[in-house]
Amino acid sequence: MSETRGSSGKYGDMELRRGPWTLEEDTLLIHYIACHGEGRWNLLARCSGSLKRTGKSCRLRWLNYLKPDIKRGNLTPEEQLMILELHSKWGNRWSRIAQHLPGRTDNEIKNYWRTRVQKQARQLKVDANSAMFRDAVRCYWMPRLLEKMGSSHTMQSLGAYTTTTDQAPQGPRHGLVNPSMQHHQFGSLTSYEPPAVAENRSPSSSSCSTVLPRLPVTVSEFPSTAPDELDGVAFDPLSSGLSMNNAYDLDTWDLAPVSAPALGYSASPDYTVANSDCSNTIVDGLWSLDELCDMLKSYISGADPKVPFGDNS
DNA sequence: AAGTATATCAACCGCGTAGTG
DNA sequence: GCACTACGCGGTTGATATACT
Numbered sequence: 001m002s003e004t005r006g007s008s009g010k011y012g013d014m015e016l017r018r019g020p021w022t023l024e025e026d027t028l029l030i031h032y033i034a035c036h037g038e039g040r041w042n043l044l045a046r047c048s049g050s051l052k053r054t055g056k057s058c059r060l061r062w063l064n065y066l067k068p069d070i071k072r073g074n075l076t077p078e079e080q081l082m083i084l085e086l087h088s089k090w091g092n093r094w095s096r097i098a099q100h101l102p103g104r105t106d107n108e109i110k111n112y113w114r115t116r117v118q119k120q121a122r123q124l125k126v127d128a129n130s131a132m133f134r135d136a137v138r139c140y141w142m143p144r145l146l147e148k149m150g151s152s153h154t155m156q157s158l159g160a161y162t163t164t165t166d167q168a169p170q171g172p173r174h175g176l177v178n179p180s181m182q183h184h185q186f187g188s189l190t191s192y193e194p195p196a197v198a199e200n201r202s203p204s205s206s207s208c209s210t211v212l213p214r215l216p217v218t219v220s221e222f223p224s225t226a227p228d229e230l231d232g233v234a235f236d237p238l239s240s241g242l243s244m245n246n247a248y249d250l251d252t253w254d255l256a257p258v259s260a261p262a263l264g265y266s267a268s269p270d271y272t273v274a275n276s277d278c279s280n281t282i283v284d285g286l287w288s289l290d291e292l293c294d295m296l297k298s299y300i301s302g303a304d305p306k307v308p309f310g311d312n313s
Numbered sequence: 314a315a316g317t318a319t320a321t322c323a324a325c326c327g328c329g330t331a332g333t334g
Numbered sequence: 335g336c337a338c339t340a341c342g343c344g345g346t347t348g349a350t351a352t353a354c355t
Contacts (some may be wrong), residue, residue, distance in 0.1 A: 020323070020349080042340060059341075060324065095343060110344075111322055119320090 017052045021061055025051060029058055030066055038062065064105045071103025075112055081145040083109055084117070088134050 017025070028051045032044055041055030051058070064070070075083070079101050086097045092113075094106035101109065113128075117137075121128035124136075 018325075040340085054325095055340075056326090056342095057324075063342095064323070092344065106343075107323075114345095115321060 077145040
């Protein structure tokens with residue numbers, strides 16, 4: 001692409017570049033911001049010499065790509081859970097949601113929602129914003145993400161898989177993890193602990209019981225809504241005591257199998273997070289299409305006794 | 314191996330809003 | 335209160351990578 005076009009007004013007769021940024025442009029922008037700081041984007045665009053970009057374009061490039069604390073790589077289960085929860089409360093308020101995911105941009109979250117979540121809804125022929133789909137997410141997807149978080153933590157505690165951010169498995173296109181990204185500091189795991197449900201749990205989960213959050217098995221065990229203000233309040237997967245590093249990234253996780261589902265409902269027996277074959281199993285923390293279809297059908301027909309939707313108030 | 318379909322995500326666009334004179 | 339400018343947000347597009355046939 002990299003087209004240019006003429007401009008008038010605030011950029012005078014300057015030829016404005018569009019399309020992908022080059023290394024030279026990035027360097028110029030970084031240098032300028034290092035000298036003059038963020039903000040005043042139009043002034044930046046005018047005064048930065050050979051950087052023939054609009055202020056808007058400079059701002060976007062900086063905020064979405066060049067800013068030092070941008071975290072790259074796939075979303076962790078914790079982050080996915082946070083997005084699902086916050087979106088259920090706030091809708092498409094991407095910027096607001098991004099404020100609660102350190103190092104993630106609104107653009108990235110928006111893309112995640114459109115490419116992953118909406119895709120699932122579309123294939124199920126339900127509206128992603130419908131109550132039905134939200135319930136399905138809350139009852140099936142979120143518990144699985146919680147379990148992913150728990151499984152990951154267990155493996156880490158056993159020393160089965162240790163890594164740092166710069167050793168993290170890398171995705172096919174965006175494996176970079178900004179070295180300046182500091183590890184998130186986590187609070188207490190007890191901050192999000194649904195009511196205990198002793199039954200309906202597989203033996204495999206019991207080994208996690210001392211360190212992992214108990215997994216909700218009914219809709220009523222999830223918070224009915226997210227808190228109005230998340231700072232310092234109960235629901236915060238990112239404060240769950242679990243690492244955010246990419247070792248837990250389900251897209252790149254190369255460990256298999258994980259523990260059997262700890263929930264009362266059954267999952268497909270070939271459930272793994274191995275990279276080698278994601279065609280019909282859990283992919284990046286999502287349900288496979290078949291699984292989600294089955295579950296949703298059960299939900300719609302009211303046939304799933306383990307999911308008492310009537311309790312969902 | 315080549316062609317095609319699909320997924321991903323960086324970048325652009327339009328619009329609303331806040332700030333300023 | 336009005337006009338103008340700058341900024342930020344959310345929706346959309348299009349290039350590229352990857353998967354599939």
